[in-house]
Amino acid sequence: MLIHNVYCKEVYEPYSYEEIVELVKKANEEKIKVHPIGLGNNHIGKKIVADICISTSKLNKIIEISKSDLYVTAQAGVSVDLLQKTVAEYDLFLPFIYSGTLGGLASTNKPSIFSLLYPYPKDFILGAKIITGKGEIIRSGSRTTKFSSGYKIWKVLSGSLGSLGVYTELTFRLLPKPEEIKYTEVEDPLKYISLRPWGITSIVRDGKITNYLIFGSFSTFFDRISREFSFTFYDGIPESKLDCEKIFGIVTSRGEEIEVLKRFSNGIAYVGAGYVRVCEKKALELRNEGYNVIIEKGCEASEDCFGFKYLTFDMLKMALDPNNVFA
Incomplete structure (x- = not known):
């Protein structure tokens, strides 16, 4: 099955984080490739071929909205449009325009039209629940901007296009909704x-x-x-x-x-x-x-899609996905 620019031999739509863990562990055991997808509207780079595509479409619950502390926690499969409409009922606002899911917003980390004051989505991610290439569930970050201890794993995954792990839950800082x-x-x-x-x-x-x-x-x-x-x-x-x-x-x-x-x-x-x-x-x-x-x-197989490579990324890949199961 071809979903935009991702070819998936099988597509799974898990209802729980534990199901994703089992799929990742299966990929490790069988030495096959996995790729997370949301709505599939915003693929970057050349076509990916994966044995298993993990769709977050069923992980679509908004878990908590705090008007007083200005944050929202939601599952990765929630569409950004739905989130915007929901937080607007609390007079809150997320300053990004994106035609996909929250997980996709974080994974692609694209700038949007409010970029002078609010350049990139990763700057608004306070924390996340992540599943690594080892099949481990990691909760990283907090619900407040003052949190500073530990490694910022939730920010490391932002912009990695699903190659380091799967976002399952995300907490975003919000703004008061402008009039x-x-x-x-x-x-x-x-x-x-x-x-x-x-x-x-x-x-x-x-x-x-x-x-x-x-x-x-x-x-x-x-x-x-x-x-x-x-x-x-x-x-x-x-x-x-x-x-x-x-x-x-x-x-x-x-x-x-x-x-x-x-x-x-x-x-x-x-x-x-x-x-x-x-x-x-x-x-x-x-x-x-x-x-x-x-x-x-539109990147072709013969082209260098990114034009650069960082040693830091290779080190993170070894730490989070040592068997290279994420395509």
Whole structure:
């Protein structure tokens, strides 16, 4: 079965963490490959072939929401859209846009449109329950931001694309829900940093760059700065979907995003996150200039999808998945 860019010989939908443990132990014994999946919408890199795909779709319970302490604990298969709607009933908000599950949000660790103030999901993960490649259940982290003891295993897995372990539960820090979220188009977005926008997103289409400021605040704030700066505000967030066969992610220095984007005809810059996404293959040429360039979508078997390798990752792989069961 092909689920987007993951080929699964068998797909399991466990209802419990213990079932996942048994599947991982089976993989160790039989020397077969396992890959965790959520909704399968956000695969990064080349096609993965796995003997067993572990879907978190049945692990879809929101366990606890604390309005006073600003956190939510939920199972990894909960969709981000559902979580947003649920915490909104408590006047709370998770500042990320993602078309998948909480486990996928953490595993891909993609920046989103609020990236100036809230760059990456891992910065909001307070703790998690994880199943390692050894078939061990590890609870790591806490429900408070003041927790600092022990190894931050829950952050180590963030961005590892399911190659180090399986998220089963996650605790995310939340924000008070803003009264309104609005955006406005500006010529020079960096000129307005002092206004504390949540995000500065620049989008280039057919060589033309459009810059947006995104704010979350009270209606009185929008009324005041509309008058002061002659801004025209629109409700919600700007349309920022990048729809192309291949997508390249370029890691930049913070503040350099727009200048890098100017070198391309179609793409998005997330100012503050140090990340630019473009459609053109010439992005790979930036590797020669010292940039890390990831082929997010459409990576072929013959291509180097990530362009870099860290010794730290190899050490973590040996510690968490010594038999290399996670594809």
